[in-house]
Amino acid sequence: MKSLFRFASLLLVLALILPACAPATPVAQPPTAPPAAATEAPAAPEAPAATEAPALAACPPYKAGYVEFQTNQFYDAISAGLKEGVDASGGELLIINSAGDLKKELAAVENFLAQDIDVLLISMTDPVGSMEAVRKANEAGVPVIVVALGPDPAEEADIVTFIRSNDYKGASEVAEYILEQIGHKGDVVLSDGPQVSVVIERMNAFKDVIAKYPDVNIAGHAMREEVTIPANAAMIENLLTAAPDAVAVFNYAGYGIPAAATVLPNLGREDVYVGAFDGIQEEIELLASGAVKGATVQQQPYEFGKAAVDAWLKYCVDPKRTDIPPLTEVPTVLITNANAKEFLEEPELEEPAAPETPAAFEGNPNAPDFTVVGNPNDVFDLNGWYADVDVEANVTIRSPGAVKVPDVFTTEMPKANEKYTIGFSVYYTVDEVGAMILETMKAAAAEAGVELLVNDANYDQNAQNQAIEQWILQGVDGVILAPCDFTGVKTSLDALEKANIPVVTLNAPLAGNTDAVVISDTVEQGQIAGELLEQAMLASGKPMKGPVVYQTLPFVHPNAATRAKGFKDVFAKYPDIEIIELTGISPEEHFNAFDGAIKAHPDMIGAWGLYSSATIGMLNAKKANGMDDLLLSSVDNDKPILAAIYNGEIVGTATYSSIAPARWSMTAIVNLLNGAPIPGVFFYENMSVTKENVEAAFEHYYPGKTLQEYMAGQTQ
Amino acid sequence: MIQAQTKPGVSTTSSIIWNLIIRYRTVLILILLIIVFTLLKPVFIRPLNLLSILKNMSYVLIAGLGMTFIITLGGLDLSVGSIAAVVGVGFAMLVRGEFMHALPALLIVLIAALLLGFFNGVVSVKGKIEPFLVTLATMFMYRGLALTLTAGKPVPIVIEKFVKMFGNGTLFNLIPTPVVISMVVLLVSWFLFTQTKFGFYVRSIGGNPEAARVAGIDISSVKIAAYTMNGGYAFISGLILAALMNSGLPDVGSTLALDCIAGVILGGTAISGGVGSIWGTLGGCLIMATLNNGMSLLGAQYHVQILVKGLVIILAVLMDNGLKSRQR
Secondary structure (H helix, E strand, C coil), X not given: CHHHHHHHHHHHHXXXXXXXXXXXXXXXXXXXXXXXECCCCCCCCECCCCCCHHHHXXXXXXXXXXXXXXXXHHHHHHHHHHHHHHHHCCCEEEEEECCCCHHHHHHHHHHHHHCCCCEEEECCCCCCCCHHHHHHHHXXXXXXXXXXXXXXXXXCCCCCEEEXXXXXXXXXXXXXXXXXXXXXXXXXXXXXXXXXXXXXXXXXXXXXXXXXXXXXXXXXXXXXXXXXXXXXXXHHHHHHHHCCCEEEEEECCCXXXXXXXXXXXXXXXXXXXXXXXXXXXXXXXXXXXCCXXXXXXXXXXXXXXXXXXXXXXXXXXXXXXXXXXXXXXECCEEEECCCHHHHCCCCCCCCXXXXXXXXXXXXXXXXXXXXXXXXXXXXXXXXXXXXXXXXXXXXXXXXXXXXXXXXXXXCCCCCCCCCCEXXXXXXXXXXXXXXXXXXXXXXXXXXXXXXXXXXXXXXXXXXXXXHHHHXXXXXXXXXXXXXXXXXXXXXXXXXHHHCCCCEEEECCCCEEEECEEEEECHHHHHHHHHHHHHHHHHHHXXXXXXXXXXXXXXXXXXXXXXXXXXHHHHHCCCCCEEEEEEECCCHHHHHHHHHXXXXXXXXXXXXXXXXXXXXXXXXXXXXXXXXXXXCEEEECCCHHHHHHHXXXXXXXXXXXXXXXXXXXXXXHHHHHHHXXXXXXXXXXXXXXXXXXXXXXXXXXXXXXXXXXXXXXXXXX | CHHHHHHHHHHHHHHHHHHHHHHCHHHHHHHHHHHHHHHHCHHHHCHHHHHHHHHHHHHHHHHHHHHHHHXXXXXXXXXXXXXXXHHHHHHHHHHXXXXXXXXXXXXXXXXXXXXXXXXXXXXXXXXXXXXXXXXXXXXHHHHHHHHXXXXXXXXXCCCHHHHHHHHHCEECCCEEHHHHHHHHHHHHHHHHHHHCHHHXXXXXXXXXXXXXXXXXXXXXXXXXXXXXXXXXXXXXXHHXXXXXXXXXXXCCCCCHHHHHHHHHHHCCCCCCCCCCCHHHHHHHHHHHHHHHHHHHHCCCCHHHHHXXXXXXHHHHXXXXXXXXXXXX
């Protein structure tokens, strides 16, 4: 059992990392059963479709701990499958995200063992390094089920089963489909990747199927270690140039189809079929639109979770039973041009009913507005979020759980149980955002029935720290803190903790402890701005080649770093686009920087202002240079930016409300003081604003005013 | 005759009162502010809030004490905030990851701060350039240095002892350590300014450089020494700022120079040089800190805060001019 398991265990390591590493590549969940389900795997029995009733009845209430490898669509789907299975079988599921960190993984397992879990479910960070965590569980007598990412075959592992896909079978299906499309004849090329077992398995499947058809000839075979779309694009381009008669390309992973999409039109070879593996969203979109002819297979992570629970339920009833295979294979789904659209369909919307209250926040009157992100019992890993963009953070959020919240409440502002005194220190009010946050906070305080003390710190952390000291002296009941300096605010947070005064931070600090943070997903903001620019560039019909300039702050601000990451990720797939960073603080500094950039880079094809001052400076420089056709996108919803979008001078902006964060901060502190459970992280909404929705966006962000009035000078 | 006898009498009395008001204007403004803020927010007068004022004033006062020497000398130093930032990030980087113990790190950043001050003095004196221009340039240079050293990132300081000693600690579980440090620096400065030849030279050069030269004072050396010493003041100020922030921040202290110059001028030190007062600087800084604290308690927005601060400075300068007119 172990040897078979060990032999197969590495197969999925890269396969699962590849889609997991792809930016914003949600795993498509077909609304109904997959249209082209795979056949039975010869080597191992497939996972049952649903939790088995007999086992359900027999297994007593249990506690399962799942160590998630990453937070992305793939692993979220696994968690969702696990959760449904565990909930249905009367168990309790704990989830901790290791973020691919062995230390965190081991700590998570130790944490679970301390909580007396009955089964450990784990997506292993490292085939060898993670064995320490598995051994810990083994020593504690806790059975281990490995999901998606397994151990090195050479490692001794006592594992109940390893849940995975059959890559060989999936790749064979892709190859059969492609060869059928080309009439089982002609030249084909193989675009190979890192020589790990999973890639070798897929390429062997392609070759074995091709070998069945004597009229199909492998005209080229290339291999690159680099797992990126540009690397794959270059490889495919070289292969097709060397094999001018090739009619199909087989690529080892999900980057093959997006890579081919950038290459085939330039070569005039749009008729070439592309076979790939993974079924990431970008592949499916290209197949659905017909931009690329071909096929891919998709793994079913949700079923991984369900299968893991089924295996546990069997084991729970009888650990010695023999019908639990060492390897449980979940079928893959073939996605082609013909059926890809089915995988793009939005999930079926249920009838708009009264929103349900997430169980973890029962008693919180605003909980119906919460959309829980991840496990509500987990404390959000803010430090890891920042670490992804190389920003060091050491923050402890005291409340578990993270939720997304809307700009517009369906629930009401909670009423204070008693007349609380709340201190609100805001970093700055001499701009539109700060002023609106302050005004909204005052209104929210009145609505909640609390007394609000205000401090305008004007980006002076010492002034903010002083205000906190004063409020502690005054004996305030709670504080809402919008930090001036994300690190220096630790002094205030420490003082509040010492005084035992609850605090909600509006924007996430980099140091200190807080009860909750109210933030926007700034990576997503950068991504939205990047996609707006990308779409405008593609629509312009010009080649995706040349410099793209973005302007940011001259120092590292966490919001800037996270936005930049989201933006750069969007353009990572274009090897001929050079991203150039310039800096400044005020609009005039940005004007000068961009003015120089326009002259230094006459071939500039796009630009992005990372925040409003940057955009406004860049916009004016663009106008001053008569560069009307230079595409510019933005973040922030300052009125001049929205007016410029309306006028077609800016392609769009990623925005967020100044009202929502203030209101959600107030609900958080009032609920906390009222004794209701609150989530540790509130993510308020981001919005993509273009010419189509800019007027509605203006009215949304500036209630009672219209863009037309603003542009006519009738309102400020 | 009666009238003639009475008028000078009345005039003398009102003149004495007026002179007293002018002479102790800093104290009077301070008392007035305390009364107003106490009436509006009684929590203002609580001892812990008063200590909070002193703590938050401490690093400005220390920079202001150094600036008192410079302004009395007829100079100006706009780079103190940038030197303070270099000190903070330099120390944080040196002790990070136990790269170096705190004491040698402190010594290194002290030397660095003195060298930066020395550079200001040498360029100004030897290059015969207005100190305003030199320190305007070095303000940018030193800020750029702090940003370059850290690549713009804050550098956390994890040495709890340091943070307590210079920032969040207390003496007798009551008096914040920055207050203690600033009071020690105040006394040392008073001694230097009033009881030593160096202080005398500073006042003499600021009052009449030509007379000072004729008297055999080495003006260049005194000026360079004063700017070097100001680097030392910025060093202490920077350490307190870093400790209060729990980190070395490359953008910290951007308004420090203007804040401390305002305190010095409010305290009666003449911007034209020659006249200076250490106690006056304490009073001026106290006024600024009291205003900050009081308006923070009142929840005043930044617009109002800077408006009131500006008005108070104008008032103080008018009173200062009034004093000089009377003296003439």
